[in-house]
Amino acid sequence: xxxxxxxxxxxxxxxxxxxxxxxxxxxxxxxxxxxxxxxxxxxxxxxxxxxxxxxxxxxxxxxxxxxxxxxxxxxxxxxxxxxxxxxxxxxxxxxxxxxxxxxxxxxxxxxxxxxxxxxxxxxxxxxxxxxxxxxxxxxxxxxxxxxxxxxxxxxxxxxxxxxxxxxxxxxxxxxxxxxxxxxxxxxxxxxxxxxxxxxxxxxxxxxxxxxxxxxxxxxxxxxxxxxxxxxxxxxxxxxxxxxxxxxxxxxxxxxxxxxxxxxxxxxxxxxxxxxxxxxxxxxxxxxxxxxxxxxxxxxxxxxxxxxxxxxxxxxxxxxxxxxxxxxxxxxxxxxxxxxxxxxxxxxxxxxxxxxxxxxxxxxxxxxxxxxxxxxxxxxxxxxxxxxxxxxxxxxxxxxxxxxxxxxxxxxxxxxxxxxxxxxxxxxxxxxxxxxxxxxxxxxxxxxxxxxxxxxxxxxxxxxxxxxxxxxxxxxxxxxxxxxxxx
Amino acid sequence: xxxxxxxxxxxxxxxxxxxxxxxxxxxxxxxxxxxxxxxxxxxxxxxxxxxxxxxxxxxxxxxxxxxxxxxxxxxxxxxxxxxxxxxxxxxxxxxxxxxxxxxxxxxxxxxxxxxxxxxxxxxxxxxxxxxxxxxxxxxxxxxxxxxxxxxxxxxxxxxxxxxxxxxxxxxxx
Numbered sequence: 001x002x003x004x005x006x007x008x009x010x011x012x013x014x015x016x017x018x019x020x021x022x023x024x025x026x027x028x029x030x031x032x033x034x035x036x037x038x039x040x041x042x043x044x045x046x047x048x049x050x051x052x053x054x055x056x057x058x059x060x061x062x063x064x065x066x067x068x069x070x071x072x073x074x075x076x077x078x079x080x081x082x083x084x085x086x087x088x089x090x091x092x093x094x095x096x097x098x099x100x101x102x103x104x105x106x107x108x109x110x111x112x113x114x115x116x117x118x119x120x121x122x123x124x125x126x127x128x129x130x131x132x133x134x135x136x137x138x139x140x141x142x143x144x145x146x147x148x149x150x151x152x153x154x155x156x157x158x159x160x161x162x163x164x165x166x167x168x169x170x171x172x173x174x175x176x177x178x179x180x181x182x183x184x185x186x187x188x189x190x191x192x193x194x195x196x197x198x199x200x201x202x203x204x205x206x207x208x209x210x211x212x213x214x215x216x217x218x219x220x221x222x223x224x225x226x227x228x229x230x231x232x233x234x235x236x237x238x239x240x241x242x243x244x245x246x247x248x249x250x251x252x253x254x255x256x257x258x259x260x261x262x263x264x265x266x267x268x269x270x271x272x273x274x275x276x277x278x279x280x281x282x283x284x285x286x287x288x289x290x291x292x293x294x295x296x297x298x299x300x301x302x303x304x305x306x307x308x309x310x311x312x313x314x315x316x317x318x319x320x321x322x323x324x325x326x327x328x329x330x331x332x333x334x335x336x337x338x339x340x341x342x343x344x345x346x347x348x349x350x351x352x353x354x355x356x357x358x359x360x361x362x363x364x365x366x367x368x369x370x371x372x373x374x375x376x377x378x379x380x381x382x383x384x385x386x387x388x389x390x391x392x393x394x395x396x397x398x399x400x401x402x403x404x405x406x407x408x409x410x411x412x413x414x415x416x417x418x419x420x421x422x423x424x425x426x427x428x429x430x431x432x433x434x435x436x437x438x439x440x441x442x443x444x445x446x447x448x449x450x451x452x453x454x455x456x457x458x459x460x461x462x463x464x465x466x467x468x469x470x471x472x473x474x475x476x477x478x479x480x481x482x483x484x485x486x
Numbered sequence: 487x488x489x490x491x492x493x494x495x496x497x498x499x500x501x502x503x504x505x506x507x508x509x510x511x512x513x514x515x516x517x518x519x520x521x522x523x524x525x526x527x528x529x530x531x532x533x534x535x536x537x538x539x540x541x542x543x544x545x546x547x548x549x550x551x552x553x554x555x556x557x558x559x560x561x562x563x564x565x566x567x568x569x570x571x572x573x574x575x576x577x578x579x580x581x582x583x584x585x586x587x588x589x590x591x592x593x594x595x596x597x598x599x600x601x602x603x604x605x606x607x608x609x610x611x612x613x614x615x616x617x618x619x620x621x622x623x624x625x626x627x628x629x630x631x632x633x634x635x636x637x638x639x640x641x642x643x644x645x646x647x648x649x650x651x652x653x654x655x656x657x658x659x
Contacts, residue, residue, distance in 0.1 A: 045498070045616040060498050060529070107533050130589055142593050146536070153537055164530055 027434040032425035033275055043407040051080050051398040052171050054407070058394070059165045061411075066164055067100040067156070068387035068412065069394070071242060074169030075261070076394040079381020080402070081171045081374035088367040089173030094242040095359040096159045096168075097385070098352040101241060102193055103152035104388045105304075105345045105352075108454050109200065110145045113342040116448055117208045121217070128444070141203070148196040151189040155356070158182050173371030180366045187360050194353040201322055201346050208343075209329065218339040219330065222430035223449060226251050226293035227419050228283070228300040229334060231307035232386045233258075238315035239307050239351065241386040248283065248300055249310040251336050256283065261382035264393050268410065271418075280418045281410060291422050299422075302390030302415035303453055304344035309334035314347070316354035322347040338423060338452045377402050387412035389454045413455045423449045489544040489643055490598075491516075491524045500617045501558065501610030501624045505548040508608070511632055512548070512639055522643055536586040536597070545598040546642055548635075551607035559627030560609035561635065566600035604642055606635050 022030045042061055046054055055073040059066035071093055078085050111130045118136055119128040127135075134142035153163055159178060160168035168174050178186075208214045217223075233247045234240040246264070248256040259267045270279035271288045282288050286298035293299075300306070308327075314320040326343050327333040359365050383394040390412030397406045427449045431442050493509025495502045506527045513524040528538060539545060551562065566584060590597045608631060611621040620628065 042616050057498070060496050111533060129585060131585060131592070134589060134592065139593060142589065146533075146590070146593055146595070149533060150537060164534070165527070 021428050021432065023432070027432070027436070029425065029429045029432050032428050033421065043409060046404050046407050049404050051077055051396060051402045051404045054396065054404065055169050056165075056167050058409075061409075065100075065104065065387045065389060065392075065412070067097060067160075067166060068385055068392050070166040070169055071097055072383040072385045072387075072392045072394040073396075074171075075383030075385070076381040076396045077169075077171050077383075078374075079262075079383065080377065080379060080396055080398050081381075082376050082378040083381075084172055084372050084374045084376075086173040086370050086372045088177070088364050089169075089370050090243070091359060091362065091365055092159060092174055092178060092370060093169060095178075095356060095365070096156055097242050098355045098359075099152045099155040099159070099193075101352045101388060102197070102349055102356075103149055103156065105349045106145060106149050106152070106196075106200075108388070109342060109345055109349075112451055112454070113345075114207075116444070116451075117211075117214055117342075121444055121448060125444070137203070137207075144196060144199070148193060151193055155186055155189055155193075158186055170371060172374045175371070177368055177370035178366050183360065183366055190353065190356040190360050194350075194357060197346070197349045197353040198318070200349065204343060204346055215329075218337050221339070222427045223338045223423060223452065224336045225301070225338060225419055225423055225426070226295070226336060227297055227422070228256060229306035229309035230300045230302040230391050230415060231310040232384065232391060233311055234315060236315070237310075237312040239311045239348065239386075240315065241348075241352075246384060246391060247310040249334060250295060251309075251334060252295065253334050257285070261384040261393070264382065264384065264395070264410070268393075270410070270414075276417075278414060278417050280421075281415050282418070291418055293422065299418045300415065301338075301419040301453070302386075302412060303338075303341045304348055304388075305335065305338065305341040305452075307386060308344045308347060314351050316351050316358070318354055319347055319351035322350050338419075339448070341452045341454075389413050390415040413453065416453045416455065420450050420453055420455060423452075487543045488521045488523070488541060489519075489546065490539060490542040491522065491546045491639065491643075492528050492538070492548065493524075493526045494528050494547055494549040496529050497527060498616055498618055500612040500615045501620050502550050502613040503618075503620060504550045504608045504610060504624060504628070507620075507628075508548040508606070508632060508635065512636055515636055516640065516643060519643055531583060532586050533589075535583060536590045536595070539587075539597050540590070540595050543596070543598050544602045544642065544645075545604065546639055547603065547605045549605060549607050550610040550613055552610050552613060556609035558609055558611040558621060558623040559631050561631050562605075562607045562609075563638065564605050564607075566603040566605070606638070 020033045022032070024030045042058075046057060049057070054077055055070050058069040058073045061069050074093065110133065114133045115123075115128045115130065118133045123132070156163045160166050160174075161176060162168075168176065228248055228250045230246060230248050232240050232244045234244045237247065245258050245260055246267070247258045248267070250256055257267050265284075267284055268281050269284035269288070270281050272279055282298040283300060286296070289296070289298045291299070308323060311323075314323045326340070326347055327335060330337060330340055377398065377400055379399070380397045381395070385392050391410075392412045393408075393410040395408040396404060398404050424446060427446050428442070431445055491509060491512065493506040495505040497503045497506045509524060509526040513526060516522065523542070525538065528535075530538070566587070584600065587597055587600060587603070608624075611623050619625070
């Protein structure tokens with residue numbers, strides 16, 4: 001009788017996801033499904049509201065990357081008003097966004113990725129966490145992490161007035177500019193963050209690259225996929241998180257397509273499966289071909305790694321050095337090893353810090369011309385930014401009075417829905433073999449698969465006790481006969 | 487002693503708004519109290535929450551919760567000590583609250599001790615549908631539960647020396 005293994009997070013308040021692994025009679029993995037909640041009608045919720053309110057509303061979609069939604073929404077709303085935007089406003093938004101990236105990447109690397117590498121993937125869960133990391137690498141490093149996050153947060157607050165639920169971006173610009181005094185206050189923080197980004201890269205070299213077992217896990221473990229890459233790039237094909245064109249490059253390095261925000265629905269479509277509320281985006285011009293790897297696949301991922309995979313170069317010099325070192329170590333560009341996303345995050349963080357330095361030296365950044373009042377309603381807008389967790393698209397229409405008539409969102413993690421399914425199955429197949437009973441180790445190894453994507457399925461993102469415990473339930477003959485719980 | 491009163495939740499996610507609404511209503515019921523700060527709306531967790539809490543010695547959290555068999559409007563009070571048995575130390579997206587708190591304390595940050603973290607959790611019916619309104623079931627019992635929670639929050643605030651005088655003023659009124 002086939003068995004079913006369910007990995008089920010049980011305590012999230014707003015929705016939950018679970019992993020179900022179906023086994024053949026001989027105990028090998030037949031199939032694997034990662035099921036998660038949808039955005040639950042947010043697009044409907046905003047219809048009928050003044051379009052300029054949307055950047056303030058959409059921050060409530062998600063407390064994990066609210067600034068990403070705020071920025072994408074602001075750009076889409078700008079489009080509804082004819083894209084009349086003060087040039088310095090774009091710079092200020094971009095500046096804010098770099099600080100937001102640093103703040104988020106620090107948390108992911110130190111709190112989520114580092115425990116697997118510093119403590120080891122097989123370490124006891126009670127020590128495989130940030131407390132274990134700090135105990136091992138030293139309290140001083142823990143202090144640096146907290147301080148760097150606080151600095152990134154302070155920069156965001158100085159620029160945008162607040163952090164989590166921004167009300168800063170408005171049609172035509174932003175509601176406040178950056179004063180010369182505030183700029184002087186920010187400059188030393190930026191310098192410190194630049195140093196912290198370099199420090200983090202060095203820590204990665206020491207801890208991860210210094211351990212051949214980890215390098216082997218990254219390059220030769222089950223964590224690779226032959227799917228394509230998506231990311232936003234500037235005119236030089238360097239990563240840009242706020243502006244640019246979306247570029248898709250196959251896993252052998254050839255460009256598949258490159259499109260402007262307003263063309264997104266010519267290039268991306270969403271497939272629906274009856275067993276999941278979440279859609280599965282794919283490359284529209286190739287058509288849906290199922291959960292298939294290969295050069296003809298229509299699937300892609302949108303992650304820090306894919307952003308670097310679609311880039312020909314980085315936008316700043318120190319990030320370029322880090323980019324070259326990364327790909328040289330990984331055996332070339334692009335790279336299919338999904339765990340390299342953790343390294344890519346650190347490379348991005350270097351660019352984020354350098355871009356902040358660049359803006360601090362920009363004489364226009366303290367301009368008081370940070371908003372123009374739009375004088376016409378054009379009725380349709382598209383906003384694409386790179387959320388930390390993938391390419392984020394907002395598309396709105398409004399009537400002549402500026403009332404929202406439709407909204408469509410493709411959120412960062414949704415892009416990765418199919419790859420997450422596929423790599424989860426791959427890892428399960430590697431770990432669960434006939435005659436070999438799955439143990440607690442499978443929990444973290446499976447988690448490592450989707451943690452590389454830094455997936456975010458939140459709509460409100462608070463929960464008690466505040467984590468996603470996993471339970472594996474193994475069924476035999478329709479009866480639960482074993483449960484593994486962390 | 488500084489106290490933070492924190493409303494957690496998403497104001498446009500049906501009953502998930504209950505903590506936010508309670509924080510707003512209680513903040514209006516509590517006059518300005520030395521040492522008491524109120525953050526009416528907070529939807530962050532993990533390390534982000536650590537940044538919100540730094541500098542406070544007592545934390546009062548108002549939040550929604552959904553438990554098996556619970557009825558909308560049921561509410562529970564516990565401290566972080568009570569929660570310890572259910573806590574796990576990893577998470578797909580951030581560290582959990584207790585881990586963040588412990589990390590901060592190990593790093594020498596001024597944070598509330600876990601026994602000084604008081605959570606009031608209100609049973610919700612729907613925390614997945616986007617709406618500016620709570621469900622009728624929770625809305626119906628809201629005045630009653632708010633009235634029941636208020637004196638308990640008031641007592642906690644009064645336990646802080648810095649806010650003693652103001653709390654007496656509340657009682658007098």
